[in-house]
Amino acid sequence: MSHVKALIGLGNPGSEYDATRHNAGAWAVESLARDSLTPLRAERKFLGHYAKVHYAGHDLHLLVPSTYMNRSGKAVAALCQFFKISPDELLVAHDELDIAPGTARYKHGGGHGGHNGLRDIVSALGNDKSFHRLRIGIGHPGSAKQVTNYVLGRPGKAERTAIDAAIEECLRTLPDVVAGDWASAMNRLHSFNG
Numbered sequence: 001m002s003h004v005k006a007l008i009g010l011g012n013p014g015s016e017y018d019a020t021r022h023n024a025g026a027w028a029v030e031s032l033a034r035d036s037l038t039p040l041r042a043e044r045k046f047l048g049h050y051a052k053v054h055y056a057g058h059d060l061h062l063l064v065p066s067t068y069m070n071r072s073g074k075a076v077a078a079l080c081q082f083f084k085i086s087p088d089e090l091l092v093a094h095d096e097l098d099i100a101p102g103t104a105r106y107k108h109g110g111g112h113g114g115h116n117g118l119r120d121i122v123s124a125l126g127n128d129k130s131f132h133r134l135r136i137g138i139g140h141p142g143s144a145k146q147v148t149n150y151v152l153g154r155p156g157k158a159e160r161t162a163i164d165a166a167i168e169e170c171l172r173t174l175p176d177v178v179a180g181d182w183a184s185a186m187n188r189l190h191s192f193n194g
C-alpha cells in the first residue's frame with residue numbers, strides 16, 4: 001500500500017460555512033497545520049489554502065480547496081499534477097453522514113456515496129477512485145430531504161466536541177498512515193469511540 005503524500009480537507013469557503021458540518025474534512029487539515037505550527041496560506045495555483053509540513057519523517061502536502069465543495073476536484077487535480085502525486089498517494093478528509101459524530105474511519109477507494117466533493121474529485125482524477133479517504137462522522141438527520149440543510153448547519157456544542165475528539169484521534173494515527181502502516185492506523189482509529 002502506498003505512502004500518503006498529500007492530505008486534502010474538504011469544505012466550503014467563506015466564514016458562513018467555517019463552522020458547518022460539511023467542513024469537517026477542512027477542520028482536520030486545519031488542525032494538523034496548527035499542530036505543525038505551519039499556517040495554511042492561500043495558493044492560487046492549487047485553488048486553495050496550502051502548506052507543506054515535514055511530518056513523522058515524511059514531507060506531507062496539506063490542502064484545503066477554496067472552491068465550493070462540488071468543485072473540489074479542480075484543486076486536487078492541480079496539486080497532483082504540480083507535485084506528480086498519484087491518486088493512491090492522496091488522503092481526502094471529508095464529512096460522512098453514515099457515521100456518528102465522535103467516530104471516524106479510513107477507507108481505500110470506492111464510490112463517492114453521494115458526496116459532491118468526492119464525486120468531483122473522482123471525475124477530476126479521470127475516474128480514478130483509488131485515493132484514500134478519512135471519513136469523519138457527522139451523523140445523519142434521519143431523512144434524505146433534510147441532508148442539505150443538515151450538512152450546511154452547525155453542530156451543537158456536544159456534537160462539535162465529539163467531532164473534534166475524533167479528529168484528534170485521526171491525527172494520532174496519521175504517523176502510521178504516512179509511514180504506510182495502514183493496519184495499525186485503522187486498528188487504532190476504528191476502535192476509537194469518542
